[in-house]
Amino acid sequence: MSEYAVRNNDGNSVGIVEKRTFTFAEPPDTMALESGVKLGPINIAYETIGQLNADRSNVILITHALSGDSHVAGYYTEKDKKPGWWEIMVGPGKGIDTDRYFVVCANILGGCMGSTGPSSINPASGKAYGLDFPVVTIGDMVKAQKALLDHLGIKKLLAVVGGSIGGMQVLEWSLRYPEMVTAAIPLATTTRHSALAIAFNEVGRQAIMADPNWNRGNYYDGPRPNLGLAVARMIGHVTYLSDESMRQKFGRRLQDKRDFSFNFDADFQVESYLRHQGSKFVERFDANSFLYITKAADYFDLKNQHGAGSQVEAFAKAQAKFLVVSFTSDWLYPTYQSKAMVKAMKKNGLDVSFCEIKADCGHDAFLLPNARLASLIKGFLERVQLES
Amino acid sequence: MSEYAVRNNDGNSVGIVEKRTFTFAEPPDTMALESGVKLGPINIAYETIGQLNADRSNVILITHALSGDSHVAGYYTEKDKKPGWWEIMVGPGKGIDTDRYFVVCANILGGCMGSTGPSSINPASGKAYGLDFPVVTIGDMVKAQKALLDHLGIKKLLAVVGGSIGGMQVLEWSLRYPEMVTAAIPLATTTRHSALAIAFNEVGRQAIMADPNWNRGNYYDGPRPNLGLAVARMIGHVTYLSDESMRQKFGRRLQDKRDFSFNFDADFQVESYLRHQGSKFVERFDANSFLYITKAADYFDLKNQHGAGSQVEAFAKAQAKFLVVSFTSDWLYPTYQSKAMVKAMKKNGLDVSFCEIKADCGHDAFLLPNARLASLIKGFLERVQLES
16 A cells, blocks of 8 residues: 555655564474464564664554555665655654654565565475465464564563554554553554455455466466456455545546547546556565465454454453544444444443544545544554653 | 345246347448447347237336346246346236236347347357447447337337346436336436446456456357456445445354364355355356446446536436435445435426435345335336326
8 A cells, every 4th residue: 555655855754764584483493373383484574763762662563454564664775766655654753753762563474575475485395385375363463573572672562553454463462462562553443354344355365366377376486466466456445445535536537538438448547547556566466465464354353362252351351552543434444343342442441542533535544644643643652651 | 136036935926928039220220339330230138028008008118237137027937946137026016017017128238148249149250249349338228228119119118117237227218218208217326437336347347357268358169257257246246235234144154154264265154155156147147248238337427428517407308207216225326326316307397206215235225125115116106107
């Protein structure tokens, strides 16, 4: 979703950042996954921004969504045209103020942006894992992030912040390592996918698996399933927007401003936008990672995995202060789902702030410039830091 | 969408019906399409139910949606297990009472259920048209229906009734041949696709065209683009349902009632439902017809095509009495779109009844048993017949 990031012209970017890699679970050690499978070695690509203070109390972990990566803000080189995916939120004086906080962001386990995933080399075969990569869960992703923080000597997080699948990781952090999480900010997310959300993911997966180049996940030495992955991405993009945002952004405007082509070229701007998003995505993303990450999101079920079927019981473990944010036009994770989690948090006497932000731009709203969201996060973090 | 039709056990089916074909626009004559292309010969598959009365004043034309056909009700043989796609609405004593009305239903131009479409033989080549078939519009479909009615000696319609893309044909009828249409019943439809609706159609088309078996539409002598068409159908099915209906129908229930597979099999019931719908559809539907019909729906723009940019001006031509029906959970053609057309009709002083029916089942609601819809249509038709 980094296509929405925009370069800051007011000189308040964090500037140059560096991607690093931490490797753990090296043989004979391994990391036990929720499936029971043991995986290792595991690489985690990560970036840090800002200064860790003396008592290590200013750490903010940012967790990314489906197509994100460790590059949350700043530029790798002076010549980079595009900053990290959350440049609008993370930087000096911004919602997540890098003058005050030490920000850590890591590519998720199962991803394809430097962390171990299906496109990584399987040490057992010397070739890419493909479908031999084990199915990982949101819990496994968080467990790998925990290993990274241990490595960095970080024992406590001031906050974990993330949207969408990143928000699932935030929730998982608050229950898996409750004593480590002072504050948690799940944005535009859910405690478990609805049938509708699973349905969209499944159609995307089927589109990938229908591409003969997918070859049961074994395509790293040959042509890639780009057409299937592009279709999957197009489906995703429709779900990230909203009826209203698409009306405003495209309406029925024609691509060539004249008349219908009377063929199957892209007549409408929305068609050419989707085709463009699809073809751009395949240049930077691995089709198998799309399968694994969407599966992890579909599997995530906080109520069953932490509360034996009760959302209230699940949050009984939590100790964090929460800021939950939903967006009015998000129909992938509608507000009613956020309200249900807030209710369960409150029943446990937790310190919860909730805000539904009016936004026409759908699920993607958390990635777009929004003064209200930035000031909400900023204020919440300041309060939490004061109180901690 | 005929999978929702259910056999009537109360003996009120129309029983055995017969599919017939009318052929027109035979060389050297042709039918001029909106694109300017001339097409012929044209076959139109159609079925009729009930008795045409002496003054031919009891004719109801039913127009079908994307995947429908001429087989609107009844059975072809005694052994048929499945009735026509609108069996719940059309029959003796039903919403569209075949004891009173003479019902005509024809497969649309561009379809694959007996009427001329991309899978038909191109007389110029002796092979299936494929992409040599011209892009047709909703207007062209209606023009072909008009030729059929001329052939049947029908000069006036008591009503035109249809949902979704069928509803677009209803609207087109009311403006293209206003003097012929006494009453028009557009259900769950729109005067023009939103960017969201175009987006879903475009993703479906891209899924088909991404299938190498599609072969630029030239697959009739070889393997068919079944995987691509199945993905397109799955996307469609998600749009026909709603968040709430999917929650009720599937929720997060697992397919094998036990635990996650930790692979890419269908874990959730909603996944296996979609896979089933996709693979069932490819047995009966032509991928190229999917492209042509969705394109016709995307092109439909009543305001521009009949009102020079004004919806109010477009309906100035209409003479029909209208019954417009929308469904609360239809997010493909939401109620606000129906309300806008009703407003434009009323500004022209037309006799308009509008009803938004509360239904959890999404866009598909018009195909599902609904006593309110049946009684609305029944009452409206009786009034129109009395007044005419």
